[in-house]
Amino acid sequence: MAEEMALPETLLSREKLHGNYDNIVGESTVHLEVLKSIDTFAKSSKVVLISGETGTGKELVARALHAENPHARHAMVTVNCAEIAGNLIENELFGHEKGAFTGAERQHIGLFETASGGTLFLDEIGVLPMPLQPKLLRVLQENEIRRVGGTAKIPVTARVLTATNINLIEAVAAGKFRRDLYERLKSLHIQLPALRERREDIPALAKYFLTKENNCSNQKVTDINPEVLSLFDAYSWPGNIRELEGVIGRAVLLAGGVDILPHHLPPDLQVPQTHPLSLADATVSTNPNIPDYFMLPFPMGTTLKEIEKSAILTTLARENGNRSKTAAVLGISQPTLRAKLHAYEQEE
Numbered sequence: 001m002a003e004e005m006a007l008p009e010t011l012l013s014r015e016k017l018h019g020n021y022d023n024i025v026g027e028s029t030v031h032l033e034v035l036k037s038i039d040t041f042a043k044s045s046k047v048v049l050i051s052g053e054t055g056t057g058k059e060l061v062a063r064a065l066h067a068e069n070p071h072a073r074h075a076m077v078t079v080n081c082a083e084i085a086g087n088l089i090e091n092e093l094f095g096h097e098k099g100a101f102t103g104a105e106r107q108h109i110g111l112f113e114t115a116s117g118g119t120l121f122l123d124e125i126g127v128l129p130m131p132l133q134p135k136l137l138r139v140l141q142e143n144e145i146r147r148v149g150g151t152a153k154i155p156v157t158a159r160v161l162t163a164t165n166i167n168l169i170e171a172v173a174a175g176k177f178r179r180d181l182y183e184r185l186k187s188l189h190i191q192l193p194a195l196r197e198r199r200e201d202i203p204a205l206a207k208y209f210l211t212k213e214n215n216c217s218n219q220k221v222t223d224i225n226p227e228v229l230s231l232f233d234a235y236s237w238p239g240n241i242r243e244l245e246g247v248i249g250r251a252v253l254l255a256g257g258v259d260i261l262p263h264h265l266p267p268d269l270q271v272p273q274t275h276p277l278s279l280a281d282a283t284v285s286t287n288p289n290i291p292d293y294f295m296l297p298f299p300m301g302t303t304l305k306e307i308e309k310s311a312i313l314t315t316l317a318r319e320n321g322n323r324s325k326t327a328a329v330l331g332i333s334q335p336t337l338r339a340k341l342h343a344y345e346q347e348e
């Protein structure tokens with residue numbers, strides 16, 4: 001009995017997971033939490049939302065959810081909502097019947113049907129045009145689609161996964177994403193941490209990419225100089241894991257010998273950075289000629305109003321949309337917060 005009361009962290013370990021996640025590197029607690037969620041959600045057939053900054057591994061996580069889904073008999077079909085013109089998305093997703101519109105000379109099978117028995121991965125869901133959002137919500141609720149111009153209801157047998165690198169709570173506050181769809185998507189939510197929030201994983205990730213790069217390019221670079229690792233530790237990684245992968249790939253090419261040394265890194269990484277403030281991480285100047293005390297955590301020219309908006313929306317996101325907690329953290333009243341959020345909606 002006493003053993004079952006162990007600290008939650010100690011329960012988090014790869015051995016306890018059912019799936020194989022060897023290609024998803026990291027042992028930090030936040031990362032193990034992510035693996036645990038993948039392991040749990042993979043069994044379900046419900047829609048999952050994967051969110052995180054660019055390069056944090058959203059697609060990798062989607063692939064793992066698909067691979068570990070015991071019901072997936074077919075492939076994962078990926079559709080990037082940002083890459084298809086807004087007026088074509090409906091047609092691409094749901095297909096159309098012959099004669100549905102001028103030029104529809106034959107029937108077209110949409111991606112929901114193509115992905116039957118497998119997974120449909122809707123990437124960059126945050127930019128899905130507003131008129132399509134209620135249609136997607138209905139499909140998720142009823143588990144059936146209708147082709148454009150068709151009447152027959154076709155059951156959906158694809159598992160739907162979604163990803164976003166824009167903050168959906170901010171998008172809801174800005175009137176660009178429907179709250180009801182957001183509520184539906186977030187019931188199974190995997191929030192991927194930024195790399196700067198899991199710095200302890202950087203050495204293992206760097207080593208993993210080093211081995212991968214050596215194998216691909218037939219090189220024998222085996223070591224990463226400790227000074228390089230401390231520059232990595234001081235850097236803000238706005239491009240997250242993809243950026244680290246790119247940095248290692250470049251360094252392996254440049255390193256003639258066995259070691260990756262500081263001069264094999266891109267110039268902005270060769271100078272130790274101060275950790276940026278959390279409010280606007282990526283905007284601290286990296287110019288080594290500007291002393292620390294002249295740096296702002298925002299680009300020069302940002303107005304106080306913009307800083308306030310950023311503080312409010314970031315806090316709201318961190319508090320999962322809970323307005324009373326957000327108001328408490330910011331030290332303002334709930335009516336004030338409500339009025340400010342209302343004003344942001346009107347600005348759009």
Ligand SMILES: Nc1ncnc2c1ncn2[C@@H]1O[C@H](COP(=O)(O)OP(=O)(O)OP(=O)(O)O)[C@@H](O)[C@H]1O
Pocket residue numbers: 023024025026052053054055056057058059060061165205208241242245
């Ligand atoms: N934990 C990890 N272990 C190993 N490789 C990883 C990990 N996370 C991400 N990667 C690698 O980093 C790169 C970026 O990952 P991915 O494409 O999944 O990011 P993303 O969040 O979808 O990015 P974007 O928002 O730009 O689409 C890929 O090459 C992926 O394999």
Ligand SMILES: [Mg+2]
Pocket residue numbers: 058059123
């Ligand atoms: Mg992606």
